[in-house]
Amino acid sequence: MKSTPVIQLNQVTKTYENGIIAVHPTSLSFQEGTFNAILGPSGAGKSTLLRMINGLETPTVGEVIVQGKTLTAKNIRQIRSRTAMIFQQFHLVSRLNVMTNVLTGRLYYRPWWTSMFYLFGKGDWKIAQWTLQRVGLIEKAWERVDQLSGGQQQRVGVARALAQCPQVILADEPVASLDPVASQEIMELLREICRQDGITIVANLHQVSLAIEYADRVIGLNRGRVVFDDSPQALVDDTLRTIYSATP
Numbered sequence: 001m002k003s004t005p006v007i008q009l010n011q012v013t014k015t016y017e018n019g020i021i022a023v024h025p026t027s028l029s030f031q032e033g034t035f036n037a038i039l040g041p042s043g044a045g046k047s048t049l050l051r052m053i054n055g056l057e058t059p060t061v062g063e064v065i066v067q068g069k070t071l072t073a074k075n076i077r078q079i080r081s082r083t084a085m086i087f088q089q090f091h092l093v094s095r096l097n098v099m100t101n102v103l104t105g106r107l108y109y110r111p112w113w114t115s116m117f118y119l120f121g122k123g124d125w126k127i128a129q130w131t132l133q134r135v136g137l138i139e140k141a142w143e144r145v146d147q148l149s150g151g152q153q154q155r156v157g158v159a160r161a162l163a164q165c166p167q168v169i170l171a172d173e174p175v176a177s178l179d180p181v182a183s184q185e186i187m188e189l190l191r192e193i194c195r196q197d198g199i200t201i202v203a204n205l206h207q208v209s210l211a212i213e214y215a216d217r218v219i220g221l222n223r224g225r226v227v228f229d230d231s232p233q234a235l236v237d238d239t240l241r242t243i244y245s246a247t248p
């Protein structure tokens with residue numbers, strides 16, 4: 001029996017105010033505990049697609065269903081709490097230490113005013129400690145994040161995402177700013193999280209080789225349309241040409 005998808009996009013489109021159609025009518029669903037890579041040339045609509053999944057962009061038409069609920073202005077905060085995001089530029093607070101950055105992943109679960117004072121409960125600290133152990137950075141807990149290497153900073157990004165206890169992790173080019181070794185380490189970590197915790201991962205990637213090595217499924221986008229959706233083994237030269245072609 002096929003389980004309910006964790007994420008569903010139903011005939012979703014996105015036209016920006018400047019008239020650019022970033023995503024043409026697209027329907028996609030993502031199953032629990034799967035590692036999904038999105039490939040495509042610059043401007044294909046990868047980030048727009050990902051950002052519509054957690055409401056950072058609102059679809060012009062169509063609906064996004066996350067964890068069985070249609071995304072609306074009312075439930076967006078609740079849905080976002082279980083849909084963590086990892087960014088290319090890490091998006092950490094550089095003047096704060098590693099632990100505090102990870103604890104910000106817990107803010108969805110606390111009253112808004114506690115965040116002004118960085119007030120966290122015992123449970124939050126336990127979770128943050130556990131996630132730092134998980135990404136191998138517990139020794140760095142009290143260091144400022146701007147003193148860490150890029151690879152370490154992205155591991156803080158992963159720990160912060162994990163601290164949300166998410167069902168879904170959306171990663172927008174999570175390794176584009178890292179060297180090859182650090183890139184492999186982050187991809188390994190994401191795969192481990194996907195396999196061990198059953199967290200669904202959707203990652204925009206620019207490196208085809210990483211998609212082939214780590215993803216269960218690859219979605220190829222070109223000019224706002226899905227032009228490939230299959231296992232990485234099906235990515236042959238012809239399909240790659242279609243995904244990256246200038247005139248589809």
Ligand SMILES: Nc1ncnc2c1ncn2[C@@H]1O[C@H](COP(=O)(O)OP(=O)(O)OP(=O)(O)O)[C@@H](O)[C@H]1O
Binds near residue numbers: 016018022043048
């Ligand atoms: N906020 C915005 N306002 C207007 N147009 C936008 C906005 N964000 C993206 N676009 C346009 O929408 C299209 C898709 O952009 P998007 O950032 O989703 O592509 P991408 O596949 O993530 O590209 P890249 O690989 O360079 O990150 C592009 O033509 C882009 O210029």
Ligand SMILES: [Mg+2]
Binds near residue numbers: 046047048172204
């Ligand atoms: Mg992008």
